[in-house]
Amino acid sequence: MKPTLVLVGRPNVGKSTLFNRLTRTRDALVADMPGLTRDRHYGIGRGGNKPYLVVDTGGFEPTAREGIVAEMARQAESAIAEADALLFIVDGRVGLTPHDKQIADRLRRSGRPIFLAVNKGEGANRAMLAAEFHELACGEPYVISSAHGDGVTALLNLVLDTFPDAKEDEDDTRGPKVAIVGRPNVGKSTLINALLGEDRVIAFDMPGTTRDAIAVPFERNGREYTLIDTAGLRRRGKVFEAIEKFSVIKTLQAVEQANVVVLVLDASQDISDQDAHIGGFALETGRALVVAINKWDDVDEYRRERVKVDIQRKLQFLSFARFHYISALHVQGIGGLLKSVDGAYAAAMSKLPTPKLTRVLLAALAKQQPPRHGVFRPKMRYAHQGGQNPPIVIVHGNALEHVPDSYKRFLEHSFMEAFQLQGTPMRVEFRSTNNPFAKGE
Numbered sequence: 001m002k003p004t005l006v007l008v009g010r011p012n013v014g015k016s017t018l019f020n021r022l023t024r025t026r027d028a029l030v031a032d033m034p035g036l037t038r039d040r041h042y043g044i045g046r047g048g049n050k051p052y053l054v055v056d057t058g059g060f061e062p063t064a065r066e067g068i069v070a071e072m073a074r075q076a077e078s079a080i081a082e083a084d085a086l087l088f089i090v091d092g093r094v095g096l097t098p099h100d101k102q103i104a105d106r107l108r109r110s111g112r113p114i115f116l117a118v119n120k121g122e123g124a125n126r127a128m129l130a131a132e133f134h135e136l137a138c139g140e141p142y143v144i145s146s147a148h149g150d151g152v153t154a155l156l157n158l159v160l161d162t163f164p165d166a167k168e169d170e171d172d173t174r175g176p177k178v179a180i181v182g183r184p185n186v187g188k189s190t191l192i193n194a195l196l197g198e199d200r201v202i203a204f205d206m207p208g209t210t211r212d213a214i215a216v217p218f219e220r221n222g223r224e225y226t227l228i229d230t231a232g233l234r235r236r237g238k239v240f241e242a243i244e245k246f247s248v249i250k251t252l253q254a255v256e257q258a259n260v261v262v263l264v265l266d267a268s269q270d271i272s273d274q275d276a277h278i279g280g281f282a283l284e285t286g287r288a289l290v291v292a293i294n295k296w297d298d299v300d301e302y303r304r305e306r307v308k309v310d311i312q313r314k315l316q317f318l319s320f321a322r323f324h325y326i327s328a329l330h331v332q333g334i335g336g337l338l339k340s341v342d343g344a345y346a347a348a349m350s351k352l353p354t355p356k357l358t359r360v361l362l363a364a365l366a367k368q369q370p371p372r373h374g375v376f377r378p379k380m381r382y383a384h385q386g387g388q389n390p391p392i393v394i395v396h397g398n399a400l401e402h403v404p405d406s407y408k409r410f411l412e413h414s415f416m417e418a419f420q421l422q423g424t425p426m427r428v429e430f431r432s433t434n435n436p437f438a439k440g441e
Contacts, residue, residue: 003163004053005045006079008107009089010099011059014119018089018146019056022047022156042215048156050165055079061099062106080106085113085159088138089146092118092129096136104136114138115159122148175224176345177215179254181282182264183274187294191264191328192216192229195338220338228254255281259389260288260344260423262337263318267295267303267325271310279318286390288344288424289321292337296325320416321423344423348389352419357383357393364414373402391415392427400430 005022007015023043045052057079058072080086086107090100107114116136121129121143130141142158144151180188196218216227255261261282265275282289293307304325311323322340326333361383370378380397393415412426 002045002052003050003084003160004055004082005085005087005159006055006057006083007087007089008057008060008076008080008103010061010091010097010103013089013091014146015089016041016056018087018117018119018144018152019043019054021146021149021152022054042217045156047153048160050160050163052160052163055082060103060106062102080110080112083110083112084163085115086110087155087159088114088116088136089119090116090133090136090141092121092124092143096132100133100136104138107138113159113162115155116141117155118143119146121145122150175226176259176341177226177228177257178260178262178341179228179230179258179287180262180264181230181255181278183266183272183278186264186266186269187328188264189229191262191292191294191326191334192227194328194331194334195220195227223342225341228258230254255287256285258287259348260290260341262341263289263291263321265291265293267293267299267307271307271314273314276314276317279315283317283425286425286427288348288389289318290337290340290344290423291315291318291321291323292328293323293325294328297327297330297332320421320425340423347421348391348424350388350391350419350421352385352391352393352415354382354384356418357385357415360415360418361395361411363418364411367414368407368410370403370407373399376402378403386429387427390425390427391419391421392429394429394431396431396433398433400432403430 007019009015019041022045024046025043041056043054043056045054057076060076061069061073088104088107090096116133116138118130118133118141122145124143126143129143133141142151142155144155146152180192182188196216216229218225218227263275263279263282265271279289279291291311293311296304299307322344324333324337324340326337328334361380365380370380376399378397378399380395380400383393383395386392386394393411395411408428408430411428415421415428416426
């Protein structure tokens with residue numbers, strides 16, 4: 001089993017920068033602003049001499065009692081409880097602070113092995129920089145630079161040498177990746193906590209609580225998933241903070257990397273253009289989709305009927321997806337939602353045999369031929385599968401560059417109906433055979 005290393009420290013000491021270096025990714029948001037990371041963030045360690053897991057945490061305030069800072073502290077406490085070793089990060093440029101002493105006291109009481117990393121030590125006299133941090137009584141201070149990599153590998157190998165060898169998993173990510181997306185404050189984090197059965201991510205009654213895209217592996221009924229909690233997407237004109245712009249980018253990247261997208265809507269609010277834009281982006285990227293209308297228990301019958309009419313009017317282009325009316329807070333309708341996620345993933349990853357694809361193509365042609373282009377009519381001969389997630393069908397023939405988009409949609413619908421694919425969009429692409437006599441040869 002891989003050891004779990006947890007990065008702990010006060011805000012803006014470089015924990016997320018170190019996390020990205022250890023995982024060789026850019027999964028954690030990094031900017032010169034304290035309090036950017038809020039939830040705990042898991043990654044696969046890719047540096048060092050042994051496999052391991054690494055966990056990034058938000059700025060730790062051990063004495064916080066209320067508000068978002070207390071929620072961040074609770075997430076850090078949960079990470080500390082899961083840790084096999086703690087990397088306590090302090091800022092060598094700022095020096096020792098009373099806040100560092102509070103965190104050191106809390107970490108010593110945890111009983112976990114502590115490794116003290118004095119960050120931002122590039123170009124400095126290491127002995128002088130480390131001297132004052134002996135006062136924390138957390139062992140030998142090791143001077144590193146998470147931004148430049150100085151001393152990181154040596155410290156990491158020192159930590160990992162305290163653990164027995166662990167076998168590298170053949171596949172670190174199993175099962176479908178499911179991105180939970182939607183506008184701010186519609187209940188995305190609450191839905192993830194309901195699926196997991198624990199307060200894994202911060203769910204707080206304030207728009208914009210989630211800023212990063214947080215990946216959470218879990219298992220249900222013997223099946224593995226990776227849930228991705230994302231920042232709420234606002235309209236472009238509403239995105240003022242630079243950090244919020246980064247969050248939007250991470251959310252869009254999460255959609256592109258996911259196998260299935262769960263679009264969360266708020267039943268107590270009208271279906272907005274932004275809801276349609278988010279669904280449209282998932283459709284454009286070809287992701288399988290499930291729509292969850294949350295807070296269904298909070299609205300009366302009149303409101304419910306209005307929401308359904310609104311969905312028909314504004315989200316008709318998502319008719320391929322299954323819609324679920326749920327309450328994440330009271331864990332109602334969650335089981336059916338997960339079944340639809342499984343079905344959408346299976347549809348997106350379907351293998352479509354060439355003989356059946358061609359038979360469906362010929363049946364569609366018999367029902368309706370493509371329109372003529374001038375004196376010629378495009379000729380379609382056979383079809384085969386060209387990809388998955390979304391399923392891609394490639395149709396071969398002559399003069400197919402003149403097939404209109406309306407007929408392409410007719411073929412997509414025909415293939416989806418024949419193979420009973422629900423929950424995923426489909427792509428039809430055309431490949432025309434060159435005419436050797438086109439130039440009079």
